[in-house]
Each structure stands twice: as structure tokens, then as C-alpha cells.
Amino acid sequence: MRNSKITGPLSRLPASRLAAAGAISLAMLFAAMTAASANEGGAKETFIPAQEPVPVTHEPGSATGLPVPRFVSLKSDRANLRRGPGTDYPVDWVFVRRRMPLEIIAETSRWRKVRDVDGDVGWIWHSMLDGRRTALFLAEKDGAPVPILDEPIPGAAIVAYADTDVLASLKSCAGAWCRVETQGYEGYVPRTRLWGVYPDEDFD
Numbered sequence: 265m266r267n268s269k270i271t272g273p274l275s276r277l278p279a280s281r282l283a284a285a286g287a288i289s290l291a292m293l294f295a296a297m298t299a300a301s302a303n304e305g306g307a308k309e310t311f312i313p314a315q316e317p318v319p320v321t322h323e324p325g326s327a328t329g330l331p332v333p334r335f336v337s338l339k340s341d342r343a344n345l346r347r348g349p350g351t352d353y354p355v356d357w358v359f360v361r362r363r364m365p366l367e368i369i370a371e372t373s374r375w376r377k378v379r380d381v382d383g384d385v386g387w388i389w390h391s392m393l394d395g396r397r398t399a400l401f402l403a404e405k406d407g408a409p410v411p412i413l414d415e416p417i418p419g420a421a422i423v424a425y426a427d428t429d430v431l432a433s434l435k436s437c438a439g440a441w442c443r444v445e446t447q448g449y450e451g452y453v454p455r456t457r458l459w460g461v462y463p464d465e466d467f468d
């Protein structure tokens with residue numbers, strides 16, 4: 265039986281493009297951005313490398329007492345990423361993908377400084393974030409999709425394949441493996457093929 269292949273949608277848009285677009289739909293804007301990127305010599309590569317197992321030191325946050333850094337997810341399908349912790353600061357990006365993972369790296373009483381999968385950093389209003397854990401699949405350099413296995417062992421049966429940037433719910437992580445669910449498929453993936461979980465973080 266042929267395994268299913270799962271693909272993912274767009275996660276964010278530049279604020280400047282949204283302002284200029286006016287009433288143009290996000291679908292039309294994405295098509296225009298894709299065409300423009302194809303015509304520009306310096307187009308950004310879409311490959312996202314698997315994360316290296318670097319130990320992370322967590323400290324209590326100054327506002328919440330929760331560990332910093334920590335991963336969270338986006339509660340809304342539209343949220344502004346600003347240059348500073350306040351509405352007077354300009355918006356650099358607009359996130360348009362509900363439940364995408366973000367990493368909190370600093371906090372104030374109302375604002376959270378976050379980093380996304382591309383490494384871009386900015387400030388977001390605290391109520392736009394949720395403690396539910398999600399992750400994005402990370403492809404290898406050759407672009408091969410990530411196999412989702414039915415058991416947490418190498419060589420287990422493949423449930424489905426997921427392209428890079430596909431969003432998944434994190435069910436649990438232990439040792440080298442995480443249990444995930446995406447678009448009706450559930451199984452196990454090596455944590456090095458996910459962005460949204462730390463190398464030494466176990467939970468269920």
C-alpha cells in the first residue's frame with residue numbers, strides 16, 4: 265500500500281506586503297510572493313536543517329515564573345510580530361498559521377519575545393500564545409520527507425510521510441522519539457526531525 269504524503273501551508277507574511285495588499289486575499293498574495301521569489305536571484309531557500317542536540321539552560325521567567333526559553337503555540341490564525349514590547353513598535357511579520365510553534369526567549373508582564381522556525385525574533389502579545397505543544401517537521405538536506413512510524417524504533421512500519429514545515433500536535437516525547445499527530449495520522453518521529461521540542465525535553 266502506498267503511504268500518504270502530507271504537505272503544509274504558509275506560516276507568515278511580511279507586514280509590508282499585507283499593508284499594500286489591501287483587500288487582496290491571502291491566497292492571491294501568496295501566489296504573487298511565490299512568483300516574485302522565482303524571479304529574484306536571491307530567493308531564500310526553503311530547506312530547514314534538523315536541529316543539533318545542544319543542551320538548553322532554562323531559567324524562571326521574570327513575569328510568569330515558567331521556564332525561559334520554552335515552546336508554545338500560536339492561539340490565533342493572525343497575530344502581529346513587533347520589533348519591541350508595545351503597540352508603538354512597528355510590525356515586521358504577521359503570523360497566519362494557528363497552532364504553529366514558537367519559542368519564548370524573554371518575557372514582560374504582557375509581552376513575549378519569541379523566535380520562529382526561521383530564527384526571526386520579535387515581540388507578541390501574551391494572549392496570542394497557548395501552552396499546547398506543536399512542532400514542525402524538518403526535512404533532510406536532500407528534501408526527503410519525514411517518515412511517521414507506528415513504533416518508536418528504526419525500521420518500524422511507516423504510517424505516512426510528512427514534508428518539511430508540516431504542522432503536528434506533540435503528544436509525548438521520551439528519549440530519541442516523539443509521538444505526533446497530524447491530519448489524522450499518528451505515530452513516532454525522531455525528535456531531531458522536529459522543530460518545537462528541546463533535545464533533552466521529555467513529557468507526556
